[in-house]
Amino acid sequence: MAQRDGQWPYAAGSRELKRAVREARVLTVGAGGIGCELLKTLVTSGFRHIEVIDMDTIEMSNLNRQFLFRKRHVGMSKSVVAAEAAKHMRPGIDITAWLGNVKEPRFGVDFFRRFDCVLNGLDNLEARRHINRLCLAAGVPLVESGTAGYLGQVSVHLKGRTECFECQPKPTPKTFPVCTLRNTPDKPIHCVVWAKEMLFPLLFGVPEASDLNEAAAADGEGAASTADDPTFYRHRQGEGSRQFAERVHLYGTKIVELRRMEDLWRNRRRPEPLDLDVLLLPAADGSGTATAGDSVAIGGAAKPVDVASSACRALGLKDVHAVWDVPHSAAVFLMAVQLFVDGRSNELGSAQFDKDDALAVEFVTAAANLRAACYGIPMQSLFETKASRLSNIIHAIATTNAIVSGLIVVEAQKLLAGAAGSCQTSFLHQQVCSKRLVSRMAAPEPNVACMVCGTAQAELAIDTNKMTLQQLVDRVRGGQIGFKVKLDSFLDPITTRQQQHWKDTLLRRLLAQLPGGGVVHNSILDIDDQEQCFKAQLIVKHREDWNSDQHPEGFVLSGGLPTAQAEQLSAEAPADVGGRRDGRNDRRGPMPAHAGASELAALQETEDDVVLLASDDEEDATEAAVCTGGSIFWILFK
Ligand SMILES: Nc1ncnc2c1ncn2[C@@H]1O[C@H](COP(=O)(O)OP(=O)(O)OP(=O)(O)O)[C@@H](O)[C@H]1O
Ligand SMILES: [Zn+2]
Secondary structure, three states: OOOOOOOOOOOOOOHHHHHHHHHOEEEEEOOOHHHHHHHHHHHHOOOOEEEEEEOOEOOHHHHOOOOOOOHHHOOOEHHHHHHHHHHHHOOOOEEEEEEOOOOOHHHOHHHHHOOOEEEEOOOOHHHHHHHHHHHHHHOOOEEEEEEEOOEEEEEEEOOOOOOOOOOOOOOOOOOOOHHHHHOOOOOHHHHHHHHHHHHHHHHOOOHHHOOOOOOOOOOOOOOHHHHOOOOOOOOOOOOOHHHHHHHOOOOOHHHHHHHOOHHHHOOOOOOOOOOHHHHOOOOOOOOOHHHOOOOOOOOOOOOOOOOOOOHHHHHOOOOOOOOOOHHHHHHHHHHHHHHHHHHOHHHOOOOOOOOOOHHHHHHHHHHHHHHHHHHOOOOOOHHHHHHOOOOOOOOOOHHHHHHHHHHHHHHHHHHHOOOHHHOEEEEEEEEEEOOEEEEEEEOOOOOOOOOOOOOOOEEEEEOOOOOEHHHHHHHHHOOOOOOOOOHHHHHOOOOHHHHHHHHHOOOOOEHHHOOOOOOOOOOEEEEEEHHHOEEEEEEEEEOOOOOOOOOOOOOEEEEEOOHHHHHHHHHHOOHHHHHHHOOOOOOOOOOOOOOOOHHHHHHOOEEOOEEOEEEEOOOOEEEEEEEEOOEEEEEEEO
């Protein structure tokens, strides 16, 4: 049948559409809430050739909300179990499960080229951006999805036809200055984020990843006993709850130390330490008495509790709307630690906060409330902590995932039927809106100013007199740009002596003081990440008026430049920069090694595919390039 773009060439349910679906090869990424529903929907819609990638294994917290998973699956790969379930539903299906991070080099552009479309069921921006770039490079259409509670969204991204995933800036989760969280919280959310992102990893996850870890903290403040030992806060074997609370008195000794930092309290109320005797008082109504004094021995032979899931259940705290007082909060805190130590010891040292993990949310609520009590901030109920959008603890709803999966498959069918012109962006609302629960609009056209699929440059506002090269590489790579390369990983293959050179010289220099004139206002940063087949140009805008509350990360990235300005900059740019500007997504050859200035001679080395740095006096330009495997992080200073 002739295909007229913009219209369905095949009638729904027609033989041709069924064949297109049956023969299509699709890749789904993520086998979580959306991913599992999506696999079910694909199988029941007649898809036969499916590959699924997920990097995770199944945990207890997955069982409630991903109905494919059973208790016996805990510890097994999500993608493998989901693929097995799909096979069970339709035995003849050709389905391959991959356990791994989609950002690994084995899932590069050649891997993506094998598919007719890619369907995402992911939960993070970083992976979404990475896949967007690979789909653009491979020319494979992408159907993106996301859910948050009752809300859902599905969009279609087709190179040159519709917006790419990065054509419009995405709202990033609100961040808070670390010093506010560590020292001077004044809102309930500050306490929740402190408990979730700093205390939780310190006690149960990777302590080095926590900003409370004093061994890693550059300022070295804090008690000598904790400074060298990142596991100080971990519960020790045989330690009773009172002993644990006395040793790790986060709400006592730590607060007393903070009170001594006079500068902090000139215009603020000093926090008050909590007295352990008050903290460990039996609650007046008898609930929560399990932690009174030493009646619960953390890690010891405690009374039988449901070790699987809930501190509140173990303590008989049933009302999710109740705001616990200080002793109740302490009781929940200690019980949660006990349940982790007793029942989930295999996770200790690597646990990650999960919004669907009841025990983790209880712990965070209790820990945040105790901190709030020290600072005179209102405490919150379990419900309020969960419901706070800012704290990013939004419950997953299976029905939302099911509806979104259906919408993804409808868009995939349009793509396979050659009706890309009728692809739509769909929004699932919380309530019926203009008589509809799902509203739809035509997929928007690409944004010419997009730095990923368009040709425009973006602007990067930074303080070039305050930011070092290391900070630039560190902060900008994650955040809004999402480069593949991590400082640690690109330093890995470099010998220790070479690393030392980097650390001692260039990485620590302020941007404006780098050789060759430095990175200053209107410098062009030319960035090439070969693993993502992604190149971008950033125009530096020097800015000094930073408000750390508004921009804790210390930079702002904004969209493309107006054409006239872009042209002007293009005329100013050196020939090889201008020459590359239009050739987006093409792979670049090896880095040119220029003759370097004398002070950099020692650093000017090429070893395997590692080019450290080259400076070219004649052109008054400096290039820094770092490569690992296929990845290149390259900055051209002009
Ligand atoms: N880089 C990555 N590579 C492979 N898999 C990833 C990557 N990042 C995230 N995932 C997987 O994506 C899945 C996301 O599922 P998750 O259940 O957390 O969110 P969701 O599908 O939005 O559903 P929910 O409704 O439960 O929030 C997880 O299983 C996670 O392991
Ligand atoms: Zn784009």
